Amino acid sequence: MYPSLKNKVSLITGAGAGIGYTLAEALLKAGGKVVLNDISPGLARASAKALDAKYPGRCLPFAGDAGSVAVIDTMLAFTLEEFGTLDFAVANAGLTKFGDFFDFTPEDFQKVLHVNLQGSFFLTQRAAQIMRKHQRGGRVLLMSSVTGIQCFPDLSAYSMTKAALQMMARNLVLALAPYKITINAVAPGATLTERTREEEPDYAGTWSILTPMGRVGTPADVTNTCLFLLSDQASHTTGQTLVVDGGWTAVGRSPKDLEPR
Ligand SMILES: NC(=O)c1ccc[n+]([C@@H]2O[C@H](COP(=O)([O-])OP(=O)(O)OC[C@H]3O[C@@H](n4cnc5c(N)ncnc54)[C@H](O)[C@@H]3O)[C@@H](O)[C@H]2O)c1
Numbered sequence: 001m002y003p004s005l006k007n008k009v010s011l012i013t014g015a016g017a018g019i020g021y022t023l024a025e026a027l028l029k030a031g032g033k034v035v036l037n038d039i040s041p042g043l044a045r046a047s048a049k050a051l052d053a054k055y056p057g058r059c060l061p062f063a064g065d066a067g068s069v070a071v072i073d074t075m076l077a078f079t080l081e082e083f084g085t086l087d088f089a090v091a092n093a094g095l096t097k098f099g100d101f102f103d104f105t106p107e108d109f110q111k112v113l114h115v116n117l118q119g120s121f122f123l124t125q126r127a128a129q130i131m132r133k134h135q136r137g138g139r140v141l142l143m144s145s146v147t148g149i150q151c152f153p154d155l156s157a158y159s160m161t162k163a164a165l166q167m168m169a170r171n172l173v174l175a176l177a178p179y180k181i182t183i184n185a186v187a188p189g190a191t192l193t194e195r196t197r198e199e200e201p202d203y204a205g206t207w208s209i210l211t212p213m214g215r216v217g218t219p220a221d222v223t224n225t226c227l228f229l230l231s232d233q234a235s236h237t238t239g240q241t242l243v244v245d246g247g248w249t250a251v252g253r254s255p256k257d258l259e260p261r
């Protein structure tokens with residue numbers, strides 16, 4: 001669909017499952033090379049192996065905590081060593097911590113900040129340093145969420161970080177545009193992944209009722225938007241957040257919601 005994705009080297013964090021995995025597969029299918037990161041060494045290995053079987057020699061695992069700056073540096077050095085360059089950095093890893101505001105602990109708050117903000121900020125910084133040095137431009141994608149736009153119960157800390165990522169994408173236009181590096185955020189709505197399936201027994205059913213488009217989102221929906229933002233077709237699109245939620249954030253509650261169905 002996007003010929004420019006061919007031969008491009010990507011690093012995707014939190015890609016052992018869910019949206020990140022689907023994006024990794026799509027980029028490999030488009031002819032790219034991928035370093036697939038996950039905090040679970042078993043999952044990183046197994047997922048990269050499954051993709052390597054389909055796209056030999058173009059997908060390598062890297063296990064480690066994407067919130068750690070030391071891990072980010074080692075992961076980027078590994079990418080350069082193995083694939084020689086870096087075109088796309090995708091800060092996909094995120095920690096979702098539900099909890100009542102009145103009981104939320106400083107420990108949990110720090111954990112959410114560590115992965116969602118520190119990880120995304122320093123992956124962007126370190127990846128952009130490489131892209132600036134190579135003088136070939138580049139793409140940074142941040143994984144935000146609709147909860148960074150609309151209130152969602154028991155997700156205050158998480159939502160704050162997801163809103164911050166949208167501002168990060170806007171603010172860093174100033175730093176990155178001179179080097180032809182674009183930075184955008186994607187804000188998925190309810191998306192059916194291994195994790196969200198566990199959150200609620202009928203996740204797809206519930207969200208198909210709550211979503212104007214009448215169905216839950218899939219990792220492929222989010223991936224399609226990511227592919228556009230990573231492609232040459234999006235070379236003039238930067239500082240934006242693209243929402244992929246079937247219209248959930250577009251509508252507020254209305255008096256009609258009070259009527260019996
Ligand atoms: N699924 C959704 O409904 C949804 C909605 C909005 C936003 N998002 C965001 O999309 C991103 C991906 O979500 P998902 O639901 O596809 O995946 P997920 O939350 O299930 O996690 C995917 C992978 O990330 C790994 N991971 C977790 N912490 C990590 C860390 N510190 N370092 C490296 N890997 C780590 C996990 O082991 C897992 O295999 C997240 O940032 C999430 O906040 C998801």
